[in-house]
Amino acid sequence: MAEKSQDGLDIPACVARVRDGDGEAARELLQHLYPLVISIVRGHLPRRTGEEDLAQTIFMKVFAKLDQFSGTVPLEHWVSRIAVNTCLNALQAEKIRPELRWADLSEEEEHVIQNLASTSEEIDPDHGFAARELVEKLLERLAPADRLVLQLLHLEGRSVEEVRERTGWGASMIKVRAFRARRKLKKHFAVLMKEHHS
């Protein structure tokens, strides 16, 4: 049975047409994959890099390697792996990961920290975006692979199996890496909490 996407695109047929050089099929495939790619890019974007630039690089790789796609895994998984690897390479090129200090936080982010330190209640939804920015700033301090695993598990709410499909890593490696990454993140977070108290 043909693999059809939610938007009604017959993916194997579309891939075959792209391989034959059909520009319209290439456009349809790009539009179909764009939300997936941009969601990965947003989670793993290096500082001073535009999300569209990175998405463009990923699509260039996808189209260049399309002849290597065997069809044994869903196209989305195959594209996810290319996107994840491209993002990791871009993050690895970003060598400097300075410490996050209290002075680097916005007023809203400071409020989130104060809330976390003073109560055990959930953060007000109005401060959701500040919380997200704070998490992203904290994640920037981690190594790319650590950042990726926490992003997928805790921010995107993916299961270990889904992370395995996206990254190609083993389940035990994902769990160990997540545990270690969380421990490192806690250290960075503790520094901020300490600065808040002092």
Added chain:
Amino acid sequence: MKPTDPLDRLFRAAARAQRALPAEAPVAVEQRVLASWRRGDGARAEWLDFLPLFRRGLAFACVAFIVAVTWSYHGLNSSDNDVATMLNASVAYSYFP
């Protein structure tokens, strides 16, 4: 009951604040990608994936070269050892011909 660890609460709040994903690719991105695909730039760009590997290989080769040069330099300058070896040999020869 949900865990009250501050980091967990922070993650939960951040996860709730998702930015909406664009429904379609911007025209500029679409055009650049398709133009590159038609030109076949991707295949050329693919070798760039191996650039970090080449760089590491080159650095390793340089280190190996420096070590080899240093080692041979020390080997050439260690004439004391040669003298001791010659003396040992002559003593051994005179006692055990």
